[in-house]
Amino acid sequence: MSPLNIEQGSSSHSAYDLRSHMSDVVEVHTLAILVENEPGVLARVIGLFSGRGYNIESLTVAEVDHTGRRSRITIVTSGTPQVIHQIKMQLERMVPVHEVADLTVEGPHVSRELALIKVFAKGESRVESLRIAEIFRANVVDSTLESFIFEMTGTPEKIDAFADLMRPLGEVRMARTGVAAMARGL
Amino acid sequence: MTQMTGARMVVEALKEQGVDTVFGYPGGAVLPIYDEIFQQNEIRHILVRHEQGAVHAAEGYARSTGKPGVVLVTSGPGATNAVTGLTDALMDSIPIVCLTGQVPTFMIGSDAFQEADTVGITRPCTKMNWLVKETDTLSGTIHEAFHIATSGRPGPVLIDIPKDVQFATGAYSNKPKVSKSHYQPRVKGDPEIITALVEAMETAERPIFYTGGGVINSGPAANQLLRELVEATGFPITSTLMGLGSYPANGDKWLGMLGMHGLYEANLAMHGCDLMINIGARFDDRITGRIADFSPNSRKAHIDIDPSSINKVIHADFPIVGDVGHVLEDLLRIWKSRGRKTNSAAVKQWWAQIEEWKKTRCLDYKPSEATIKPQYALERLEALTKNHDRYICTEVGQHQMWAAQFLGFNDPNRWMTSGGLGTMGYGTPASIGVQIAHPGALVINVAGEASWLMNMQEMGTAVQYRLPVKQFILNNERLGMVRQWQELLHGERYSHSWSEALPDFVKLAEAFGAKGIMVSDPKDLDDAIMEMLNYDGPVIFDCLVEKHENCFPMIPSGKAHNEMLLGEAETQGAIQAGGAVLV
Ligand SMILES: Cc1ncc(C[n+]2csc(CCOP(=O)(O)OP(=O)(O)O)c2C)c(N)n1
Ligand SMILES: [Mg+2]
Numbered sequence: 001m002s003p004l005n006i007e008q009g010s011s012s013h014s015a016y017d018l019r020s021h022m023s024d025v026v027e028v029h030t031l032a033i034l035v036e037n038e039p040g041v042l043a044r045v046i047g048l049f050s051g052r053g054y055n056i057e058s059l060t061v062a063e064v065d066h067t068g069r070r071s072r073i074t075i076v077t078s079g080t081p082q083v084i085h086q087i088k089m090q091l092e093r094m095v096p097v098h099e100v101a102d103l104t105v106e107g108p109h110v111s112r113e114l115a116l117i118k119v120f121a122k123g124e125s126r127v128e129s130l131r132i133a134e135i136f137r138a139n140v141v142d143s144t145l146e147s148f149i150f151e152m153t154g155t156p157e158k159i160d161a162f163a164d165l166m167r168p169l170g171e172v173r174m175a176r177t178g179v180a181a182m183a184r185g186l
Numbered sequence: 187m188t189q190m191t192g193a194r195m196v197v198e199a200l201k202e203q204g205v206d207t208v209f210g211y212p213g214g215a216v217l218p219i220y221d222e223i224f225q226q227n228e229i230r231h232i233l234v235r236h237e238q239g240a241v242h243a244a245e246g247y248a249r250s251t252g253k254p255g256v257v258l259v260t261s262g263p264g265a266t267n268a269v270t271g272l273t274d275a276l277m278d279s280i281p282i283v284c285l286t287g288q289v290p291t292f293m294i295g296s297d298a299f300q301e302a303d304t305v306g307i308t309r310p311c312t313k314m315n316w317l318v319k320e321t322d323t324l325s326g327t328i329h330e331a332f333h334i335a336t337s338g339r340p341g342p343v344l345i346d347i348p349k350d351v352q353f354a355t356g357a358y359s360n361k362p363k364v365s366k367s368h369y370q371p372r373v374k375g376d377p378e379i380i381t382a383l384v385e386a387m388e389t390a391e392r393p394i395f396y397t398g399g400g401v402i403n404s405g406p407a408a409n410q411l412l413r414e415l416v417e418a419t420g421f422p423i424t425s426t427l428m429g430l431g432s433y434p435a436n437g438d439k440w441l442g443m444l445g446m447h448g449l450y451e452a453n454l455a456m457h458g459c460d461l462m463i464n465i466g467a468r469f470d471d472r473i474t475g476r477i478a479d480f481s482p483n484s485r486k487a488h489i490d491i492d493p494s495s496i497n498k499v500i501h502a503d504f505p506i507v508g509d510v511g512h513v514l515e516d517l518l519r520i521w522k523s524r525g526r527k528t529n530s531a532a533v534k535q536w537w538a539q540i541e542e543w544k545k546t547r548c549l550d551y552k553p554s555e556a557t558i559k560p561q562y563a564l565e566r567l568e569a570l571t572k573n574h575d576r577y578i579c580t581e582v583g584q585h586q587m588w589a590a591q592f593l594g595f596n597d598p599n600r601w602m603t604s605g606g607l608g609t610m611g612y613g614t615p616a617s618i619g620v621q622i623a624h625p626g627a628l629v630i631n632v633a634g635e636a637s638w639l640m641n642m643q644e645m646g647t648a649v650q651y652r653l654p655v656k657q658f659i660l661n662n663e664r665l666g667m668v669r670q671w672q673e674l675l676h677g678e679r680y681s682h683s684w685s686e687a688l689p690d691f692v693k694l695a696e697a698f699g700a701k702g703i704m705v706s707d708p709k710d711l712d713d714a715i716m717e718m719l720n721y722d723g724p725v726i727f728d729c730l731v732e733k734h735e736n737c738f739p740m741i742p743s744g745k746a747h748n749e750m751l752l753g754e755a756e757t758q759g760a761i762q763a764g765g766a767v768l769v
Contacts, residue, residue, distance in 0.1 A: 039317065085497065098368065
């Protein structure tokens with residue numbers, strides 16, 4: 001039962017979407033969206049997600065074809081299979097959208113994120129942070145007497161794991177790009 | 187390429203697109219375009235009284251002609267006033283091209299006088315919109331706008347044109363012979379799935395066609411093909427509010443409208459069918475009722491030009507993405523080539539069952555000699571106008587549902603109503619747009635008194651352009667549909683559902699320069715309607731009806747098709763708390 005005391009399944013046809021997808025499993029999917037790089041296109045894509053109540057866990061965008069003026073948006077989203085399918089359909093019908101690929105469905109793909117992680121550490125902790133950075137293949141890109149900035153790329157999980165290990169050593173601050181992803185092979 | 191100002195380009199591009207009418211309202215940011223409109227005679231500009239009215243009028247024009255409606259308004263408040271109309275057009279898939287003025291490019295972002303972020307505000311309520319920053323791209327954008335508004339699933343588009351872009355000179359580009367746009371929605375359905383559907387049709391025991399606005403949007407050929415298909419197969423057909431008229435109401439396969447206030451036989455046939463063929467409808471919540479119990483034993487085909495409509499709410503066993511006209515053509519061809527088979531013995535039994543349901547006579551109401559029942563008013567309107575070249579618009583409320591139940595539509599494009607958004611105030615301006623497109627026809631707006639007041643300023647437009655629109659107001663002095671829900675769902679606590687301090691509609695008509703007629707006695711009704719029909723000019727018809735009549739049948743929110751309420755006696759405790767939260 002939802003907090004509104006509506007029977008499950010009885011709410012999805014209201015004009016207000018009160019759907020509880022309780023019976024279905026929530027999945028995380030990575031979508032790659034090729035769009036016309038024109039003003040407002042990002043607002044249009046984001047507006048779809050906020051307007052229809054879809055989740056955005058991560059979003060990156062940049063122009064990838066300067067002559068054809070195409071941008072690639074990578075969105076990591078979550079939802080039941082039905083919702084994910086609907087997101088793809090809704091994106092595909094947008095006028096400035098050329099192509100939508102659900103990388104999670106289409107097969108093996110590579111997901112990478114870049115992070116800058118500043119760690120404030122002293123003494124033995126400072127040395128330990130360098131040791132962990134080496135294991136994670138993070139580079140030191142800046143140093144002061146009381147801090148390092150590490151740069152690393154990897155899956156979001158790897159970056160999370162790195163930050164978790166750093167936290168006991170000192171204060172951690174972070175800037176992340178969000179995920180860029182691409183299918184393997186052809 | 188010819189050089190001209192942006193303002194001239196607007197007029198040129200509209201002409202090239204075959205536009206004959208623009209509904210608009212001027213202001214500072216569109217003065218250069220108005221100056222161009224002044225200097226030509228090919229495009230007629232209709233001055234409305236409010237920008238919302240401009241969009242609804244353009245919708246009425248578009249729905250009744252199949253051509254896109256064109257709107258021209260100024261920046262800031264002009265654009266924000268148009269938002270309700272644009273949203274209405276988006277929900278009901280109506281092609282609208284809306285041109286808005288904007289402050290000059292060098293002032294954008296400075297909170298200039300009458301500046302609003304028009305593309306930002308209208309992004310969620312248009313199919314596509316553009317802010318044009320260079321005169322050189324203006325005409326190309328306008329041609330692209332018409333292409334997008336009218337292809338695929340139609341919808342409203344908006345072009346925001348800063349004033350300096352209108353003044354500056356640039357190169358005009360002609361309408362491309364073949365669209366160069368990358369936006370080319372698929373129109374042909376997948377032949378394999380169509381064939382699979384044909385196979386299912388050959389064996390189905392309890393088939394039904396469930397049609398929607400998509401058939402009408404697809405055009406005259408689609409309506410013709412639908413009629414052929416229904417007659418050839420002998421399957422029963424029902425339609426949504428938006429699809430009325432694509433199959434004639436006087437056709438013998440017609441079950442009437444389905445849905446929340448649809449007919450008993452239509453809803454029970456939907457519930458009990460074994461093959462549902464959805465053509466250009468979208469399983470809206472007003473149609474399905476409780477999803478879990480929606481037509482539990484049927485296989486479902488869904489033909490829709492918008493892929494996102496398929497499998498959105500109801501799983502489709504035969505998902506067919508394509509234009510209704512193209513798909514029906516292929517479907518008929520394949521069905522014929524395989525020998526025109528149906529399971530006629532079973533279908534005959536199915537019809538026998540449907541005839542049983544029809545005996546419920548679900549539209550029956552308690553007649554009265556003392557007061558005019560709204561249903562009676564519509565029966566008489568139907569009887570006295572059905573042989574006219576007639577177009578019907580409505581407002582939103584009980585009167586709208588009664589109009590859908592009691593008026594018969596034998597042709598497409600004759601019924602203009604706000605379905606998806608349910609916009610009170612739609613009907614009056616829509617009737618104006620329809621009358622502009624069909625000067626000799628009888629155009630009636632079936633209205634509730636509360637809705638009618640929402641855009642009544644458009645009577646000024648009707649009088650100015652001598653448009654003989656008939657405003658047929660079923661005046662129950664109530665926000666009737668709200669009152670009905672309060673009676674059934676909120677313990678008869680009638681919170682603010684009275685229409686108090688109503689104007690004297692006859693005097694109001696006279697104040698506008700129109701004719702007013704008031705009737706309250708059923709005995710006088712026919713004469714009053716005839717007086718309305720015989721008057722060559724706009725009429726406000728104030729029909730005082732029974733104040734507490736409820737609209738039945740009704741499927742309460744959250745209920746299934748077979749849990750329909752038929753009349754007053756059945757309504758006690760019929761709607762539980764769960765249903766009350768739904769709308
Ligand atoms: C713009 C707008 N505001 C509010 C509503 C909610 N609403 C739906 S029907 C209705 C009452 C309409 O009253 P009236 O026009 O007199 O029609 P009746 O139901 O009495 O026939 C209201 C307030 C709406 N649909 N549209
Ligand atoms: Mg009323």
